[in-house]
Amino acid sequence: MDLEKLLDSIAFAAEKHKNQRRKNSEATPYINHPIGVAQILIKEKIDDIDILRAAILHDTVEDTDTTFEELSEIFGPTVTDYVREVTDDKTKPKHVRKQLQVDTGAHKSYGAKLIKMADKIYNLRDLEKETPVGWDQERRDQYFIWAKKVTDNLKVHDGLQRQLQELYARNLTAK
Numbered sequence: 001m002d003l004e005k006l007l008d009s010i011a012f013a014a015e016k017h018k019n020q021r022r023k024n025s026e027a028t029p030y031i032n033h034p035i036g037v038a039q040i041l042i043k044e045k046i047d048d049i050d051i052l053r054a055a056i057l058h059d060t061v062e063d064t065d066t067t068f069e070e071l072s073e074i075f076g077p078t079v080t081d082y083v084r085e086v087t088d089d090k091t092k093p094k095h096v097r098k099q100l101q102v103d104t105g106a107h108k109s110y111g112a113k114l115i116k117m118a119d120k121i122y123n124l125r126d127l128e129k130e131t132p133v134g135w136d137q138e139r140r141d142q143y144f145i146w147a148k149k150v151t152d153n154l155k156v157h158d159g160l161q162r163q164l165q166e167l168y169a170r171n172l173t174a175k
């Protein structure tokens with residue numbers, strides 16, 4: 001049953017992210033982010049359960065002690081492969097990781113592209129609300145510029161693309 005599968009994923013991610021917080025001034029629990037990413041997809045009528053589960057789990061390997069083997073055992077290969085596609089290799093320097101997101105996006109699967117689009121929408125909305133603790137205006141602006149380079153290679157969904165365009169129109173100024 002899909003609802004049970006979705007809740008199992010949320011419970012797993014919540015446990016894995018339990019000690020992490022977002023970078024906003026309220027230090028919101030990190031799990032709000034993956035839940036919000038899945039919510040963005042559901043609001044756009046995306047109902048593929050494997051994509052939704054992967055959206056919930058998308059930061060577990062990148063940001064916690066979770067391994068792909070663990071995900072594969074519990075959630076199976078399809079969900080795990082989506083998570084793998086949207087996971088940055090943290091052993092690489094940050095500028096390399098950022099460039100890889102720009103360069104590899106176009107070659108990813110439809111599901112991975114949807115998750116990446118929703119991930120960026122969530123982060124950009126957060127940035128619109130508040131500049132994260134420790135960030136200056138320049139870092140915020142650079143994130144918008146970089147996110148647009150990433151998402152320009154992911155245009156697989158009109159509704160998500162419209163939300164991204166609105167975010168860029170409000171926040172990217174020609175300099």
Ligand SMILES: Nc1nc2c(ncn2[C@@H]2O[C@H](COP(=O)(O)OP(=O)(O)O)[C@@H](OP(=O)(O)OP(=O)(O)O)[C@H]2O)c(=O)[nH]1
Nearest residue numbers: 021022023024033059088094119120123124126127132143
């Ligand atoms: N806007 C915003 N972002 C926050 C907040 N708390 C945590 N983040 C995370 O910060 C990352 C963006 O910051 P960066 O400076 O680019 O990356 P860094 O964390 O590796 O230093 C994103 O993670 P990421 O998974 O690496 O995403 P992405 O950089 O691949 O898009 C985002 O999810 C917050 O309150 N607001």
